[in-house]
Amino acid sequence: MVEYSALIEPDRVHSAIFTSDEIFADELERIFYKYWVYVAHESEIPEPGDYATKWIGEKQLIVSRSKDGEVGVFYNRCRHRGAAVCMEEYGNATFFRCPYHGWTYNSAGDLVGVPYPSRYAELDKSTLGLAQVPRIGVSSGFIFASMAEEGPTLEEHLGLAAGFLEDFVKASPTGKITLSAGTSKSVFHGNWKFVGMDGYHTNFTHKTVLDLRQRKAGPNFQRGAGNTDKSANESWDLGNGHCRLDLTGRDKIAVGVAGNTAIGAGIPDTPDGHAYMDSMVGSYGDDAADVIRKSRDVHIHVWPNLQLIGASVRVIRPMAAGRTEVLSYPAMLDDVPESINTTRIRSFEWFSGVASFGTPDDVEVFERNQIGLQSDYIPWLVLARGLTPEPVDDGALVGNVTDEVPQRAQMSAWLRAMTNEGDRG
Ligand code: FES
Ligand SMILES: [Fe+2]
CATH class of the missing domain: 3.90.380.10 (Naphthalene 1,2-dioxygenase Alpha Subunit; Chain A, domain 1)
Structure with a gap:
């Protein structure tokens, strides 16, 4: 057992926190498999059926948009004997078919097909969908997941x-x-x-x-x-x-001078720069230059x-x-x-x-x-x-x-x- 409070002091930290395998294993459990962790951006899966595979630590995830448009974050693990069901980084698919024995899941993670089912005495497919990461949250299009059932909200x-x-x-x-x-x-x-x-x-x-x-x-x-x-x-x-x-320390001085213009916003003094500025003014009014500067x-x-x-x-x-x-x-x-x-x-x-x-x-x-x-x-x-x-x-x-x-x-x-x-x- 590592005594963590002995490794961090107000003005110094112990190098073991960067080098120890035991501490790394604890970090995965206590931070990455528990806290809100960023997994993907909504724009990576814009259409129904779109998916992206991502990692949190050693766990591979499928971030998928179902045919109803819902975003799901699933563990990439077949519910039969555990093979990863999807190996592509990005794609669009109606189904994820496991390469091992052909169990098939839809883009909402439901188990929809099991080959040669007559040899199971009983098999309740509704309980054998891909496991979902317990909590998902979205902020400004950034999708976060938490592997803890409970805890602080994403907000x-x-x-x-x-x-x-x-x-x-x-x-x-x-x-x-x-x-x-x-x-x-x-x-x-x-x-x-x-x-x-x-x-x-x-x-x-x-x-x-x-x-x-x-x-x-x-x-x-x-x-x-x-x-x-x-x-x-x-x-x-x-x-x-x-x-x-x-x-922005030094820029703060210049803000008032150039005002709500392309130049004030620090964007190029070109026809495209001005067209961009015009549409930003259309969306954000007098704050447009400030909005651009803040973003940059x-x-x-x-x-x-x-x-x-x-x-x-x-x-x-x-x-x-x-x-x-x-x-x-x-x-x-x-x-x-x-x-x-x-x-x-x-x-x-x-x-x-x-x-x-x-x-x-x-x-x-x-x-x-x-x-x-x-x-x-x-x-x-x-x-x-x-x-x-x-x-x-x-x-x-x-x-x-x-x-x-x-x-x-x-x-x-x-x-x-x-x-x-x-x-x-
Ligand atoms: S491990 Fe996926 S079908 Fe057997
Ligand atoms: Fe750097």
Whole structure:
């Protein structure tokens, strides 16, 4: 039995939480197989019969839209002898037929066919549908599942994070995004908890990005100014492990000047940029520029496994103490000129894709972090930057962008989960 409270202190954590197989197994049970975990976005299964296979930890799931349009999240396990019934990543199907002995389920998970049934004395098909994950919830089109029968509602768990999910999708005049432009996938040799919100690493890990930006912008480029202890940018603890960076510090000054215009919203001064702005004004009126800016500036970790950053959705899947898969999707906006979405894909490719200028450097540093933590003669990591963040009106805690507010927010949620104390609520 691990004594979890001995591993986390207010300003430091023990490296075993990143390296121990026993702790990893407990994390799956106490966090991933219990809490609200992001599984898919509604836009991945828009039509009746659409499905997507997803993972939570070691459990594979089928997220399916039935012919009646209902979303179901099922364990990918045949009720006969347990084979996975679906191996495709995405598709549209009327039935899932198990490859082993042919038991067949419809898109609502009902068992509808059993070959050669006369050899069963009795078989009540109505009790042998695919097992559903006990609870499903949706927030701004993001589908979450909880494998616990009871617990806080999704709304309670998300708390302040829900508003940022909404901000993210409101970059579309219809308030809808689609994850239709493909997936960037990578597996790295490091712990899942390294994929957090970190405003301290940028000027070091992302030297390549800064070099390129500097080359483009010329001599007046204020290199790395937004990521220092003097910056107006902030790090936020939103409660329940959710955290964010607010990187708008310097932009706040410019907002009033350009007003509710394409330029004020930071979108291109092109016919498409203006058409996009016009339709946003049609939907959001005088707030349109602000809505666009807020969406572009979303930089949030929804604990434990979802991140929304700029135009990208990032999903973290723990595979082992020292192995993690990250799936990233450029979020396409519904009902906007094509070039607006093309720009979002290009910016995703630039920083977030597997062959981009940003993510590979993060992955490199995560792997080095894992290597370092295995040398645990002195096992403590120091998380003491900005130990006393300021409370703000809505209950969040705010510090300088380089503070370790997000790391401590996640570690305290982690400790509550591992000691079964639940969400802060
Ligand atoms: S295991 Fe699925 S039909 Fe036998
Ligand atoms: Fe990074």
